[in-house]
Amino acid sequence: MLENGIEAFGLRDDAAVLQLPAGCPLVASVDSVVEGVHFDLALCGPGDVGWKALMGALSDLAAMGATPLGALVALCVPGGAGDGELALGVMAGVAEASAAAGCPVVGGDVSESTVLTVAVTVLGTIPDGGPPAVGRSGALAGDVLLVTGPCGASAAGLRELRAGREGGATGAAYRRPVARLRDGAVARVGGVHAMIDVSDGLALDLHRLADASGVGFVLDRVPVASGASEDEALAGGEDYELVLAMNDSAGTVLSEAFVDGGSRLPIRIGTVVDDPQVRLLSGEALPRLGWQHRLG
Amino acid sequence: MLENGIEAFGLRDDAAVLQLPAGCPLVASVDSVVEGVHFDLALCGPGDVGWKALMGALSDLAAMGATPLGALVALCVPGGAGDGELALGVMAGVAEASAAAGCPVVGGDVSESTVLTVAVTVLGTIPDGGPPAVGRSGALAGDVLLVTGPCGASAAGLRELRAGREGGATGAAYRRPVARLRDGAVARVGGVHAMIDVSDGLALDLHRLADASGVGFVLDRVPVASGASEDEALAGGEDYELVLAMNDSAGTVLSEAFVDGGSRLPIRIGTVVDDPQVRLLSGEALPRLGWQHRLG
Numbered sequence: 129m130l131e132n133g134i135e136a137f138g139l140r141d142d143a144a145v146l147q148l149p150a151g152c153p154l155v156a157s158v159d160s161v162v163e164g165v166h167f168d169l170a171l172c173g174p175g176d177v178g179w180k181a182l183m184g185a186l187s188d189l190a191a192m193g194a195t196p197l198g199a200l201v202a203l204c205v206p207g208g209a210g211d212g213e214l215a216l217g218v219m220a221g222v223a224e225a226s227a228a229a230g231c232p233v234v235g236g237d238v239s240e241s242t243v244l245t246v247a248v249t250v251l252g253t254i255p256d257g258g259p260p261a262v263g264r265s266g267a268l269a270g271d272v273l274l275v276t277g278p279c280g281a282s283a284a285g286l287r288e289l290r291a292g293r294e295g296g297a298t299g300a301a302y303r304r305p306v307a308r309l310r311d312g313a314v315a316r317v318g319g320v321h322a323m324i325d326v327s328d329g330l331a332l333d334l335h336r337l338a339d340a341s342g343v344g345f346v347l348d349r350v351p352v353a354s355g356a357s358e359d360e361a362l363a364g365g366e367d368y369e370l371v372l373a374m375n376d377s378a379g380t381v382l383s384e385a386f387v388d389g390g391s392r393l394p395i396r397i398g399t400v401v402d403d404p405q406v407r408l409l410s411g412e413a414l415p416r417l418g419w420q421h422r423l424g
Numbered sequence: 425m426l427e428n429g430i431e432a433f434g435l436r437d438d439a440a441v442l443q444l445p446a447g448c449p450l451v452a453s454v455d456s457v458v459e460g461v462h463f464d465l466a467l468c469g470p471g472d473v474g475w476k477a478l479m480g481a482l483s484d485l486a487a488m489g490a491t492p493l494g495a496l497v498a499l500c501v502p503g504g505a506g507d508g509e510l511a512l513g514v515m516a517g518v519a520e521a522s523a524a525a526g527c528p529v530v531g532g533d534v535s536e537s538t539v540l541t542v543a544v545t546v547l548g549t550i551p552d553g554g555p556p557a558v559g560r561s562g563a564l565a566g567d568v569l570l571v572t573g574p575c576g577a578s579a580a581g582l583r584e585l586r587a588g589r590e591g592g593a594t595g596a597a598y599r600r601p602v603a604r605l606r607d608g609a610v611a612r613v614g615g616v617h618a619m620i621d622v623s624d625g626l627a628l629d630l631h632r633l634a635d636a637s638g639v640g641f642v643l644d645r646v647p648v649a650s651g652a653s654e655d656e657a658l659a660g661g662e663d664y665e666l667v668l669a670m671n672d673s674a675g676t677v678l679s680e681a682f683v684d685g686g687s688r689l690p691i692r693i694g695t696v697v698d699d700p701q702v703r704l705l706s707g708e709a710l711p712r713l714g715w716q717h718r719l720g
Contacts, residue, residue: 140619141559143453143548144483148444149465156530157439158545159497162537200454202498202543218596237543241458247498247533247543249454252439263437325438342436362499 141186144234151255154197155261155359157188161246169244171289176303178221180366181246184327186229186307187368191325192261193316194252196231196309201248205242218246228308238271258317267322267341267373269402274372274379274394276386279330280356285363288355298355311391315372318382322373329418330371331362337371337405344406345361347398347414362409363417373400440530442494448549451557453484456543465540467585472512473597476662477542480623482525482603483664487621488557489612490548492605494530495522496545500537513541525603554613563618563637563669565698570668570675570690572607572682575626576652579660584651594651597620601664607687612666614678618669625714626667627658632705633667640702643694643710648705658705659713669696 145304148154161181169177182199189196201222205215226233234343254261285302288295295302308325315323324337330350331411340347352361372394376380383393398409407414442645454555457463465473478495485492497518501511502684516567522529531616550557581598584591593597604621620633626646634641645717648657668690680687694705703710 141557141561142487143451143490143557145488145557146450146452150451154444154450155439155440156494156545156547158498158531158533158543160498160500160533160535160543162535164538166535168429176543190437190443194439198452200452202454202456202541202545204458204541235545236453237456239434239456239458240461240537241541242460245434245500245537245541247456247541249452249498249531249545250439250452251452251547254470261437261439267439271453284565299550315439323438336596338714365666402571413617417484422436 129335144198146234148253149255150378152255152259155189155192155194155252155254156249157185158247158249159185159188160245163244168389169186172303173223174217174340175224177244177246178218178269179225179304182222182225182250183305183307183368184366185248185250186231187325189250189252190307190309190312191323191370193254193312193323194261195255195313196252196419198232199226199248199250201233201246202236202237204239204245205360206242206244207308208239216243223226223235229309232284259319262316262320264322264324264337264340267337267343267400268399269343271321271373271400272374272376272379272396273345273398275351275392275397275402277359277368277392278309278351279326279367279369280364281353282363283357283360284353288395305366307368308370311386312328314385314391315370315382318385319376320372321380324371326367326369327369328365329333331414332416332418334371335416338404339374344396344401344403346401346406348395350409351397365419368396436649440494442530442675444549445551449557451485451490451548451550452545453481454543454545455481455484456541457499458538470513471517471520473520473540473542473598474514477544478518478521478685479601479603479664481544481546482527482605482622482660483623483681485546485605486605486608487619487666489550489608489619491551491609492525492527492546492548492559494528494545495546496531496544497529498533500535500660501537501542502538502540510540510692521587525605555615558612558616560618560620562631562709563633563639563696565639565696566671567617567669568672568675569641569645569693569694571693572604572666572690574647574649574657574689575665576621576660577649577655577657578662580649580652588596589626599691601662603664604666607666607682608685610681611666611678612683614681615674616668616670620667622663622665624661625659627710628712628714630667631647631712633669634700634703638653640661640697640699641694642697642702646705647693661715
């Protein structure tokens with residue numbers, strides 16, 4: 129049934145052909161998830177793995193303020209009995225996330241492997257002639273720092289699932305996270321200076337934004353998701369909330385745009401400061417808490 | 425050192441931003457290679473793995489007649505001692521192939537895994553206002569079938585390497601294959617009806633082109649690379665020659681264009697016929713020889 133990856137994804141030619149809106153840039157990112165490293169099939173189903181893989185990749189488009197055009201999925205599946213079922217389960221989850229995010233799967237490849245691995249490339253654009261794609265490096269001293277929602281729900285959900293409980297809303301946050309595509313686009317149009325998604329932990333991703341911008345920050349508060357601890361909010365990955373840096377008055381206008389668009393009110397968490405050595409939460413140095421790849 | 429995939433690839437933001445030439449379509453494809461399935465580190469070095477991964481993906485752009493714009497590389501590397509070195513070795517090979525093909529790496533991700541896996545998404549375009557991207561499905565009865573070069577060198581090289589020999593030119597064909605990007609672009613401009621790259625075996629890829637076009641074929645000959653057997657030419661993958669279907673007179677003009685452009689003269693191997701049941705080599709049914717993914 130899965131004789132060929134392209135055919136498995138319902139695609140026929142060697143490559144997909146897409147037409148971008150005239151004059152609009154292409155925004156592209158790749159992300160991968162690996163069994164035993166990023167997920168455990170004892171704690172989530174194949175469909176969850178596919179969903180999380182696509183949403184995690186789409187979150188990088190959200191952090192640029194881009195609108196998705198399509199995704200290419202490389203699926204590596206363990207051989208042996210039942211593997212076709214596993215591949216189809218993952219692909220079903222990819223398809224659900226694809227529909228939810230309005231991002232069609234335009235390319236795919238299926239390979240045998242010893243470990244389930246899903247690498248997703250997402251393609252997007254900046255469709256509206258508004259401000260360009262937002263990077264991590266534009267934060268300025270005096271900017272306010274906002275986050276699009278409380279953090280830690282995914283980590284709390286993982287803790288619940290590991291304890292043998294379903295975890296309710298936090299379990300769902302872990303299994304079926306949602307990329308903040310609308311929030312990212314609204315933030316870009318609203319003139320945000322810098323943006324990053326909370327994929328590896330609020331603390332670590334804040335440090336990354338500050339590193340890229342050559343600035344420091346002073347945090348007043350950490351918004352903690354219901355059911356999560358402050359540690360989970362700071363160090364838990366896969367929340368996919370967005371952190372925004374922008375000037376104070378624009379932040380007020382932006383907050384109204386978020387609410388008008390049906391999003392939650394962004395939460396003010398602190399201020400950008402000039403000195404890159406200053407990285408404080410409640411007056412103390414904030415460690416680089418979060419998911420660190422164990423390589424190198 | 426490889427704390428974060430984006431930084432490991434020298435990239436800073438959540439996604440890459442590219443501007444396509446005005447009005448030109450985007451062509452995109454993904455391909456992955458997995459240790460123990462697609463390669464064996466006893467027979468090729470990490471740099472070869474990176475090179476082969478990018479060139480294999482680029483071959484799909486060649487088969488569409490597209491010009492590369494950039495690649496996104498998801499690298500999954502076994503944990504433990506020496507893994508940083510392995511990742512850097514693979515990335516060095518990717519960089520060499522990138523330079524050779526004129527395809528910059530614009531995005532990347534590095535993950536831990538238990539098995540070395542490289543998934544490469546390639547992005548290209550049709551830059552010249554000429555004919556559109558070429559698919560597999562346009563072959564017409566009466567078309568001639570051409571291949572851009574003799575096949576089987578990669579399979580012969582693998583055989584030599586497995587026997588403990590270096591394999592000379594065939595070893596190089598296995599370790600450092602080259603995507604026929606120029607040939608594909610010339611063929612598209614020359615009015616080819618359908619095209620496919622020989623990634624999984626000449627026989628299997630011919631069947632796929634015929635399947636997609638709803639036609640049959642009658643082959644007169646199989647061009648066998650020096651050092652290879654006819655079986656290796658028919659069933660060996662990773663040659664990355666292109667198979668072209670086009671009308672006879674255009675084929676003659678195209679052959680001149682190939683030679684004028686510094687490419688080898690395409691080799692005429694047979695004819696497309698109307699009946700999709702007819703798939704013959706020297707009067708006998710041609711089996712679907714080649715790399716078959718073992719899933720499903």
